[in-house]
Amino acid sequence: xxxxxxxxxxxxxxxxxxxLTDYLPRNDLRRAGERARLPDGVGGIQLSHVTKQFxxxxxxxxxxxSLTVAEGEFTVLVGESGAGKSTVLRLVAGLESPDAGDxxxxxLWVNDVPVGRRxxxxxxxxxxxxxxxxxxxEEHLSNxxxxxxxxxxxxxxxxxxxxxxxxRVGLEETLFGRxxxxxxxxxxxxxxxxxxxxxxxxxxxxDEPLNSLDPINRMKMRSEVxxxxxxxxxxxxxxxxxxxxALVLADQIAIMRAGSLVQVGxxxxxxxxxxDPYVTxxxxx
Ligand SMILES: Nc1ncnc2c1ncn2[C@@H]1O[C@H](COP(=O)(O)OP(=O)(O)O)[C@@H](O)[C@H]1O
Ligand SMILES: [Mg+2]
Numbered sequence: 001x002x003x004x005x006x007x008x009x010x011x012x013x014x015x016x017x018x019x020l021t022d023y024l025p026r027n028d029l030r031r032a033g034e035r036a037r038l039p040d041g042v043g044g045i046q047l048s049h050v051t052k053q054f055x056x057x058x059x060x061x062x063x064x065x066s067l068t069v070a071e072g073e074f075t076v077l078v079g080e081s082g083a084g085k086s087t088v089l090r091l092v093a094g095l096e097s098p099d100a101g102d103x104x105x106x107x108l109w110v111n112d113v114p115v116g117r118r119x120x121x122x123x124x125x126x127x128x129x130x131x132x133x134x135x136x137x138e139e140h141l142s143n144x145x146x147x148x149x150x151x152x153x154x155x156x157x158x159x160x161x162x163x164x165x166x167x168r169v170g171l172e173e174t175l176f177g178r179x180x181x182x183x184x185x186x187x188x189x190x191x192x193x194x195x196x197x198x199x200x201x202x203x204x205x206x207d208e209p210l211n212s213l214d215p216i217n218r219m220k221m222r223s224e225v226x227x228x229x230x231x232x233x234x235x236x237x238x239x240x241x242x243x244x245x246a247l248v249l250a251d252q253i254a255i256m257r258a259g260s261l262v263q264v265g266x267x268x269x270x271x272x273x274x275x276d277p278y279v280t281x282x283x284x285x
Pocket of ligand 2: 085086087207
């Protein structure tokens, strides 16, 4: 691509970008695209001055938004409905493209990298399982084997990987032959998690993935999600509107309102030094 393809991204540079551009000249990052690797420790997810406006007569859904999720960290994005949380996740996943700003995943500038090639696994509230496919079938397309079939893995390799992953998420073999419509909410959630985990990617974005669960299963899955994150050593950006969920799960919490970041910090920092009345309000809700 040429520098002119994305003029908005050029217009929006300010403090904070040095972190990345210190390592590689900006032009090299862009030219090298997927091949450019930044030194260790600069992985994870980074949004730098990202703006996304859907409709010209509406304010931007995401406005000059900067956030870093360090490699291996569990960050929770909290905010009321309409704050722009899903848009941030969709921008990271590549389901939306930014009007301005830069997005990095695993140290790579991914603004131009299509969805599916960013190494980002997405888990939606709706699960997005294929209703006509079985849970797992190593020889044919199925919900869990789908990403591996697409990569043309051998049946043996698929079997090895999927057995490992289904064990981790606690999916019984007796469920493999069922279709999503024949599963409980918690079982369906495990299938969605397993599908997200079978590839080698270790960057996850999760959009209110526990909303459809009853309170007991929600608590169980909450600790499972965190345990899996720690076991795999993945980088996770998790969205919820539930501050209590955020306080339990997060290494870092980012509070968002009306498209902008209000405060980011550890749960303790937010409790002890709320930077805005809105943060206090969420903490006391
Ligand atoms: N595809 C779209 N077209 C137009 N407006 C959108 C679109 N997606 C989201 N929006 C608007 O952007 C704002 C932020 O939405 P969203 O990111 O879904 O918020 P949240 O996930 O925090 O509830 C809302 O005002 C929403 O109506
Ligand atoms: Mg949302």
